[in-house]
Amino acid sequence: MTSPTPPAPFDAPWHGQAFSLAVALNEAGHFSWPEWTELFGAALKEAGSNGPLDGSDDYYTTWVATLETILCQKGIADKGLLDAMKSNWTEAFLSTPHGQPVHPELPLPLQAKGAARADEGGRA
Amino acid sequence: MPHDHHEPHSLLPSDPELRARALETILVQKGLVDPAALSALIDTYQNDIGPQNGARVVARAWANPAFKARLLSDATAAIAELGFAGRQGEHMVVVENTAAVHNMVVCTLCSCYPWPVLGIPPAWYKSDEYRSRAVKEPRAVLAEFGVALLGSQKVRVWDSSAEVRYLVLPMQPEGSHELDEGALANLVSRNAMIGTALAGAE
Structure with missing residues (x-):
């Protein structure tokens, strides 16, 4: 036993x-x-x-x-980063053929977010 | 750009699963968690840490009165003698079932639980129903779990917290006094150590 x-x-x-x-x-x-x-x-x-x-x-x-x-x-x-990364994962699942490993799309939101901030400053 | 739905794609996980993935990616990118360490952590709770640990503690207490005395006076140290220690087991208290008292454990706040000896709590322990009813009507809850109390037994409910974690020392089943520790451990279920079963009953 x-x-x-x-x-x-x-x-x-x-x-x-x-x-x-x-x-x-x-x-x-x-x-x-x-x-x-x-x-x-x-x-x-x-x-x-x-x-x-x-x-x-x-x-x-x-x-x-x-x-x-x-x-x-x-x-x-922050919420923006959380939402962006969730969107990346969602898109990765939707765009990955069935049976293949799913990876979130790069470039990373961390970098994208930094760029967006710079843009906001420039356009304000 | 509309998504091309002609290609079969992977099944989209649920919203919270996607959010969990997002959290891990963010934390890994920031260097705050190590994916290998996360896998090791999950693997530990899947394979190494669980109620089999607590059962060994109970079996030793039944077989060894000196150990039992240490367990009841300083549970954390006594449990560490068997090599079980660490996260969520830093401040253990063992409560002994006797003919006079039956103990059961709940966490009314969330799901505090002695991980080193019982592993991850089952869903029912985390459910709102158990968390509220264990305190309000413990006898009814015990009856639903099939626990037949002795007429002499009071029921004592212990509310776990982030600081103190409880383990029930069940009563040793009749006729088991000749068994060795390994055989005794087989009589001890997870629920018996939460107090929602009796030892040897399952």
Whole structure:
């Protein structure tokens, strides 16, 4: 008789991805875990006000939203960058033939954003 | 320019999945996270860390009274004797089930959980239903999990936090006192260590 098989920890790969990002940022010192749980707990409460959360997709959707919030709070990202990178990924999926690995289109929004700022200054 | 829909393309992931990908790309580009470290982290929780660790702690406590005493007085240090330590297990408290009290654990704020001994919490532990009902009507929740309490048992609910993580030490099943630690560990389910099952019941 062997030990009980450990249950699969993540229902979907992106759950694990989101989880690992928060843990890695915490361990690198970008935020404390109590800071994370306070923000995440408040976000869960708000998300659950429209109907009870099942603890799977909706839980990790809130996790992703909390990561976005905390990155903006820390000045690591802003909404424009988050939206731009999501658009890149969306476009990459839509333009990649089925069965091929999907990579977001470069040039990177980081660079594009810097250029856009320079343009704004020039045209204002 | 309209997207060309004649070519079959990859299935578009859900909105939060795309946002998770975007987050990783941004953080990798900024040099704040290392993709290899992220993969290693996920792999650790998929393969190395899980309730099998906690089961070994419980089995040792059943087999070794001196260890059990250390576990109940300083859980973090006793658990580290088995090599289980680290993130989200820095301040462990072990609560013992007896004929007088049955313990169960919840996190009403979010999903605080002792990762080094139990791994990543199951969806039901993170659900709004469990998080609210475990405190309001623990006996009803336990009944739904199939836990038959003794008439003498009170129920005590422990609310985990970012600082303190609880592990339930279940009652040792009758007739298991001759077993070795390896066999004892097989009697200990994840839910038994959360308090939503009894040892040997699954």
